[in-house]
Amino acid sequence: MKNLEDPRTFDHDGFFEGLTDWNQDRFEEEFEENLDGFDAEDLDRKLSVRFDEREEHLKLLQAVTAGFHPRGGSGCEQSGFKYLGVNPLCSVKKTPADAILVKNEYNGTYICVICCEIGGEDQAVWVRNVNEAREVLDSPMNRDLLKSQLGVEGTDISFQYVTLTRSDDAVSMDYSVLNRNCAADSYTVWVADVEEKWMAHEAGPFLHTNLENLFEEQLDYMRREDPLKYAVGTHPVFPLEDLVYQIVKEKFDFGREYKSEFTREAFIDILDENLQIRCSGDRRERIVTSEAERLTDKALKTGVFSESEDDLKSDDHDLRVMYSGTRGPGHAERAVRPKYLENIADVEVGRKAYEKTRREFDRDSNLNDWSG
Missing domain, CATH: 3.40.1350 (Trna Endonuclease; Chain: A, domain 1)
Structure with a gap:
């Protein structure tokens, strides 16, 4: 699980990395102060309601x-x-x-x-x-x-x-x-x-x-089993559950080693096979890639996936599904929802704190201190 108290976790466009060392130190201090300004329990309640709405949708x-x-x-x-x-x-x-x-x-x-x-x-x-x-x-x-x-x-x-x-x-x-x-x-x-x-x-x-x-x-419409698992923008839990099941099942079916590990390319390929959108070529590739990035980002931040060298046992893989035991794809699938929902409020606290810090940050506020 990524460090949610590190602004780098939320620095998707390189803004923080582009700051001078002095400004990075100031940004980190303000980010840490802003973390205390958001109520994780209140966010958790709101996110729970939102999850139920997205599931019904x-x-x-x-x-x-x-x-x-x-x-x-x-x-x-x-x-x-x-x-x-x-x-x-x-x-x-x-x-x-x-x-x-x-x-x-x-x-x-x-x-x-x-x-x-x-x-x-x-x-x-x-x-x-x-x-x-x-x-x-x-x-x-x-x-x-x-x-x-x-x-x-x-x-x-x-x-x-x-x-x-x-x-x-x-x-x-x-x-x-x-x-x-x-x-x-x-x-x-x-x-x-x-x-x-x-x-x-x-x-x-x-x-x-x-x-x-x-x-x-x-x-x-009861006689037809649900032919759709998710769409573009569906709450991450639902595609992640299905994708994790397919990834781990394939490993078990073919007797592969490192049954919880996979590459980003494999993740994209399986998502592409299951995303029911009517476009092809570059248009489809852009959508699938964007969706894959959205899902892996949330999975890494909530601890559903890990990319840490300490967790990966094979040099050939980029990501690992984080679940206890090796009881098969169903067990891996069932581990997604509780882990995601347990940690997503803290992810949102970090995201909001980062956005507030960035919005209010003045990288030139103390230039006079350097002018003599």
């Missing part, structure tokens, strides 16, 4: 992928709308759009852009997110890129923007207010119960008669 996204998956999704079989990937246009700009459903017909293409939302307290956020996604997707250049990624030909494309939320979060919804403030030509709300695994239409028009027929009853 992922479950909604999994509902879409399971319900409309081209292989075995009941919604796809009944309507012809199929799930074609997460995070549309993430190679261009991050948007609140979580998934894309597509139906091709001889006279045109129908596309549902899904935005998953947790919490019904501020439903204006639902509309703001749809409007933001629409603004990005309405650009002619981005439309052409999206068509290329989805394999869509022709110019006759009908879009609908869908807010997918939990059934309880839609209880107080006033669709007419949401629709008046939505810039999309066609906007609708679907709801899901992520425990009972059903989805339903709540309010708004249907993009296609097949969807209207589909949602005459609740859509049961």
Whole structure:
């Protein structure tokens, strides 16, 4: 686990390393003082709530992928709308759009852009997110890129923007207010119960008669095992659990030595195989590399991974999964969540202290002391 009381741990762009020795000493003193200014227990409570929200958001996204998956999704079989990937246009700009459903017909293409939302307290956020996604997707250049990624030909494309939320979060919804403030030509709300695994239409028009027929009853997506483990920007715990399991399982399956150790290249390769984004080439490489850096950074800071020479037994590997025993991939996977959640509040204290120190730091404050 990295030293969370060392500003170098949070110095991602070399700002601290670029300071003179004298300024580094001053920065370290101010950083240490700022560490005491943040309450780790309070941050832990807030992060716990945030974790629960991110987990529920992922479950909604999994509902879409399971319900409309081209292989075995009941919604796809009944309507012809199929799930074609997460995070549309993430190679261009991050948007609140979580998934894309597509139906091709001889006279045109129908596309549902899904935005998953947790919490019904501020439903204006639902509309703001749809409007933001629409603004990005309405650009002619981005439309052409999206068509290329989805394999869509022709110019006759009908879009609908869908807010997918939990059934309880839609209880107080006033669709007419949401629709008046939505810039999309066609906007609708679907709801899901992520425990009972059903989805339903709540309010708004249907993009296609097949969807209207589909949602005459609740859509049961229980029969399709979750085909999605994570997406771009998913809370780090979920991809790390899955990636650790795959890394360690492969070591056990092939009888490899150093079963907890691996290279950064192997980590990137496995992530690339599992990230369901519809782009290729340099665009995909940039996204996968960025995600790999985000995940390894959090794993190293929380102690899920180590890159210390004291922990690595092989010179051929860069990283080690930190878990006790050698009981196999399931044990390694189950060790990720408690270790991450135990340490992430301290990581956030360090990050906030570093940012505060950097924001307020005046590297020239004592120049007069040197002027004679």
